[in-house]
Amino acid sequence: xxxxxxxxxxxxxxxxxxxxxxxxxxxxxxxxxxxxxxxxxxxxxxxxxxxxxxxxxxxxxxxxxxxxxxxxxxxxxxxxxxxxxxxxxxxxxxxxxxxxxxxxxxxxxxxxxxxxxxxxxxxxxxxxxxxxxxxxxxxxxxxxxxxxxxxxxxxxxxxxxxxxxxxxxxxxxxxxxxxxxxxxxxxxxxxxxxxxxxxxxxxxxxxxxxxxxxxxxxxxxxxxxxxxxxxxxxxxxxxxxxxxxxxxxxxxxxxxxxxxxxxxxxxxxxxxxxxxxxxxxxxxxxxxxxxxxxxxxxxxxxxxxxxxxxxxxxxxxxxxxxxxxxxxxx
Ligand code: IPM
Ligand code: MN
Numbered sequence: 001x002x003x004x005x006x007x008x009x010x011x012x013x014x015x016x017x018x019x020x021x022x023x024x025x026x027x028x029x030x031x032x033x034x035x036x037x038x039x040x041x042x043x044x045x046x047x048x049x050x051x052x053x054x055x056x057x058x059x060x061x062x063x064x065x066x067x068x069x070x071x072x073x074x075x076x077x078x079x080x081x082x083x084x085x086x087x088x089x090x091x092x093x094x095x096x097x098x099x100x101x102x103x104x105x106x107x108x109x110x111x112x113x114x115x116x117x118x119x120x121x122x123x124x125x126x127x128x129x130x131x132x133x134x135x136x137x138x139x140x141x142x143x144x145x146x147x148x149x150x151x152x153x154x155x156x157x158x159x160x161x162x163x164x165x166x167x168x169x170x171x172x173x174x175x176x177x178x179x180x181x182x183x184x185x186x187x188x189x190x191x192x193x194x195x196x197x198x199x200x201x202x203x204x205x206x207x208x209x210x211x212x213x214x215x216x217x218x219x220x221x222x223x224x225x226x227x228x229x230x231x232x233x234x235x236x237x238x239x240x241x242x243x244x245x246x247x248x249x250x251x252x253x254x255x256x257x258x259x260x261x262x263x264x265x266x267x268x269x270x271x272x273x274x275x276x277x278x279x280x281x282x283x284x285x286x287x288x289x290x291x292x293x294x295x296x297x298x299x300x301x302x303x304x305x306x307x308x309x310x311x312x313x314x315x316x317x318x319x320x321x322x323x324x325x326x327x328x329x330x
Contacts, residue, residue, distance in 0.1 A: 004286060007058040008035040009085075009253075011068025013260025014270035019068050021272035021323040022279050025298070028327040031283070031291045036062060040070060042081060049078030056088060064286060065253040066279055069260040079126055085253060086119050091246035092146060093153045094119040094225060095281075096257060098213070098232040098242055103304025104313065108210040108235045114217045115232060116157065117225025118150040118182075119246060124222045142178040142221065144185055151182075151189040153247070154219035158196050165197040166190070169206055169220035169228065182221055203228070210235050229257055240271030240312040243278035245285060254282040268318040271310040273299060276326075298329040 010019040026033055038055040059065045072080040085091070094117040100110055125141035151168070158166050168186035172179040183200055190198035203224050206212055213232060220228065233242040239258035246253045256274030264270055276299055283292035302308055308325035309315025317325070 003032045003034045005034045005062050007062045007065035008037045009067040012071040013262045013265040015068025018272040018275045028330040029295050063251050067255040071260045089248050089251040091248040093150050093247045096229040096244045100236050111213045111235045113213040115229050116154045116219045118222045121146050122222030147182045147185040151186050155193040158217045163217045166217045167199045171203045241273050245281045254278040270319050271312050298326045302326045
């Protein structure tokens with residue numbers, strides 16, 4: 001029927017509500033997508049908590065998924081299912097664009113950056129143990145292979161979109177070996193892209209000035225990308241606005257940068273923009289550019305007009321009212 005099937009993981013907390021916004025808007029835009037909703041309620045397998053096989057096989061079959069936030073227990077309990085998904089499908093690059101939204105004013109105007117985060121290792125390797133009571137070690141794992149893979153991806157991405165500068169973010173002054181390896185690999189990979197300007201900057205220096213987020217592509221190890229992407233979101237109006245794509249060689253999973261926001265779950269207050277823009281990234285990834293453009297324009301026009309803003313953006317509209325405002329532009 002000329003349709004594409006995409007796996008939909010609605011997620012926890014505000015997940016089902018913001019997922020409904022995506023479904024309603026895709027339907028209104030007559031997007032040729034059929035959703036295959038899968039449940040990712042954690043299951044116990046070989047003594048480990050993981051995602052159901054049915055969800056895994058759906059993503060394997062469809063190759064593309066859109067995903068709402070999955071709640072992660074703090075300090076104890078099972079490993080984050082978000083990470084399980086990234087690892088299961090070897091989604092090695094996490095692409096997090098962050099651009100100021102025309103018409104939505106914050107203290108900082110022209111933020112325009114793409115942050116690319118290594119997505120499989122670093123402090124997220126999950127290798128931890130207690131040496132003796134009161135002393136624990138968490139291993140930050142950095143390999144040349146994973147570093148090179150994400151760095152090459154970053155340069156290729158820059159090339160594809162005409163971005164002239166790639167900057168590696170690191171802390172090789174302190175983490176001389178691990179970040180040192182990431183940085184030296186970056187310098188090597190940069191040689192293969194002589195027409196792209198390469199620079200490197202210390203992580204802490206990158207938090208000092210919003211002007212550092214103009215017209216640049218940043219690439220960095222996993223944890224730094226987690227933190228800096230939230231900070232970037234803060235520059236443009238918060239986590240309600242920033243999308244992401246977890247990209248692998250075969251499958252890709254698109255999701256908002258934010259979490260499940262249990263404090264406002266079920267209250268129709270959540271801003272669905274981040275998941276919507278993630279779905280726009282997904283359409284672009286699938287080559288459905290005219291559908292992507294149409295939906296993106298409707299979202300940006302709604303935000304710029306400013307009459308249907310949700311609470312996080314200083315408005316008083318509900319999620320449904322915002323969604324309806326977008327739908328009415330399609
Ligand atoms: C993100 C999230 C995840 C992360 C959590 C939910 C595991 O914060 O996508 O940035 O830390 O990567
Ligand atoms: Mn995060």
